[in-house]
Amino acid sequence: MFDNLQDKLEGAFKVLKGQGSISEINVAETMKEIRKALLDADVNYKTAKTFTEDVKQKALGQNVLTAISPGQLLTKIMNDELTALMGGSVEELNIKQNPTVILIAGLNGAGKTTFTGKLALHLKSQKGKKPLLVAGDVYRPAAIDQLEVLAGQVGAEVYTNRESTDPVAIAMEGIAHGKKNGNNVIIIDTAGRLTLDDALMDEIAEVKKATQPQEILFVVDAMTGQDAVNTAKVFNDRLDFTGVVLTKLDGDTRGGAALSIKSVVNKPIKFIGTGEKMDALDVFYPDRMASRILGMGDVISLVERAQQQFDEKEAAILQKKIRKNKFDFNDFLSQIQQIKKMGNIKDLMGMIPGVGKMMKNVDIDDNAFKGIESIIQSMTPHERENPDSINQSRRTRISKGSGTDMTEVNKLIKQFEDMRKMMKQFSDPSAMAKMQKMMKGMPGGGMR
Known part of the structure; x- marks a missing residue:
């Protein structure tokens, strides 16, 4: 995850290696390399520029203690600033209402339907919820079949209406079914759409208006980098979504989407997809991701994964x-x-x-x-x-x-x-x- 960015940031820190103090000259040189590393990782230019300026000002405003090196101090500042850049703190789902309605939106091929299944498993196993999946994609061939298969894998219920081609009607029917059936979370999967297709964008806006969801999650492929951020901005302007889901973060991801999206749309990243398996979904922790980007590991997440799998009695x-x-x-x-x-x-x-x-x-x-x-x-x-x-x-x-x-x-x-x-x-x-x-x-x- 973010291997190339890690390497380039490590190379940037070498500028300060062996330096006894932080100066305007060596910090400026380091920031230049860090800005290049961020731009190579497909981070938004304005975001990269503002970020390095903030780090520079904080670095120049601090004295280096004798116990630490300038490189160590800059790593600490970078860690704090990266954490802030990606949202600062974890943003949990708003699932207090019964039932909670969650609307899933995004482009074609971003992994919305797969995420819908993963989210159902997460809510069921981690939050003790009884989720209902609503098949609202009326355009993609076999979309309903895929959702039914995923629902079977995670042990969740699914509502379908193969006779209807009206996503608004299907969504409302699904909510009514969920209320009657005792489902406390209703997740509505929608069709992928292109930002240039005004008719489809109007359609999902109508689904939002009719269903009044507590959460609207925008699912985006992290491998698309800066394009993901631009797309997020267009969707946010129309839907005012509540959170972002970055999928395929286990692939050859440069990191641009994770580092830029919060500063551009001012909406939190709530989940990241880290693999194809149904349990390969993690809540997004900005501080833990910052540590990983800087090569400092993420022991807390490792322990949490272990706790989820190991039974105390066993x-x-x-x-x-x-x-x-x-x-x-x-x-x-x-x-x-x-x-x-x-x-x-x-x-x-x-x-x-x-x-x-x-x-x-x-x-x-x-x-x-x-x-x-x-x-x-x-x-x-x-x-x-x-x-x-x-x-x-x-x-x-x-x-x-x-x-x-x-x-x-x-x-x-x-x-x-x-x-x-x-x-x-x-x-x-x-x-x-x-x-x-x-x-x-x-x-x-x-x-x-």
């Missing part, structure tokens, strides 16, 4: 097994599958400070665990539950069954054994007590 059972040295390949496979549910592996690595930069040129796809899973799935139930029983003949059979080389099987089993020993060590209260005692004897008395 974790307690697993902890008991580890203490008794009963952790087996079934448990190991279960942990891998839970990690996979958290999202793209490379994206997850990018959330760890410092690791994203190291992994930048490393290609990690969603099949990264495929070989390990094949090996474990080629074991018998007895072997999975009793790893110590896997002798040489069993390893040969597992290798053939999984279609992997014997060295890969041996390597996995060795890594599993080492991991099990380490887990046992750290779960042993006496070992922890010894470690704490040892640390107290160190200079400074260990950890405080």
Whole structure:
């Protein structure tokens, strides 16, 4: 995510490397490089110019403490200003009314229908809502079919009227159905439209007028960069939408839309799409995104994703097994599958400070665990539950069954054994007590 922008900003900061103080000259040179980096990332020119001027004035107005370098100070200022540029704080959905009506709008191909399904899953699993999806796209072939499939995947209800070609009537019917059916959130999917098509723009304005939605979300493809911002302005002038959704942020995104859209239309980014899977939708946190753009990671989001996937009861059972040295390949496979549910592996690595930069040129796809899973799935139930029983003949059979080389099987089993020993060590209260005692004897008395 934003790899090219990260590289160019890092190059800009090198101007201050080794400098003992911040001066008008070295800051001006750094700002010039930062402005170039932002423009290359397809950030709106006016936004880039105003942003670098603000950073420059704040940098020149501060003294550099002896404990930090000019580069570190500028990074802190950049982080604060990027956060402010993208909205400052998270903007939650307004879903207090019962039912809450949410209208989805955007261009053709922006990913509105997919987002509609993702939003339903988010509201259902994270907010405990009972969403209804309304199929209001009467123009695109198979749009209704797609929404029905997505609704089935996320376990949501869908309202359709295949006989009607009136999106306003369908929207109102959907709201009436939702009220009768006890749905507390009604999400209306609409047809994609071109900003130049006045008839279609008038049509969605009529849908808004009739439905009086609490939220109007403008869905835009982040990969279109500055075009996304220009389109957002036109839609906002007609609809006065309440928030923006940036899709395909996991692709080759330069970052222009994320960095410019708030300053141009003065509407918050509320969600970002980070993959094709239905759970690949994140609430947009400006401060966390700023940290990621500057290569500082995003540990909070990583922990939140983990919390969503790991069950507390299962974790307690697993902890008991580890203490008794009963952790087996079934448990190991279960942990891998839970990690996979958290999202793209490379994206997850990018959330760890410092690791994203190291992994930048490393290609990690969603099949990264495929070989390990094949090996474990080629074991018998007895072997999975009793790893110590896997002798040489069993390893040969597992290798053939999984279609992997014997060295890969041996390597996995060795890594599993080492991991099990380490887990046992750290779960042993006496070992922890010894470690704490040892640390107290160190200079400074260990950890405080």
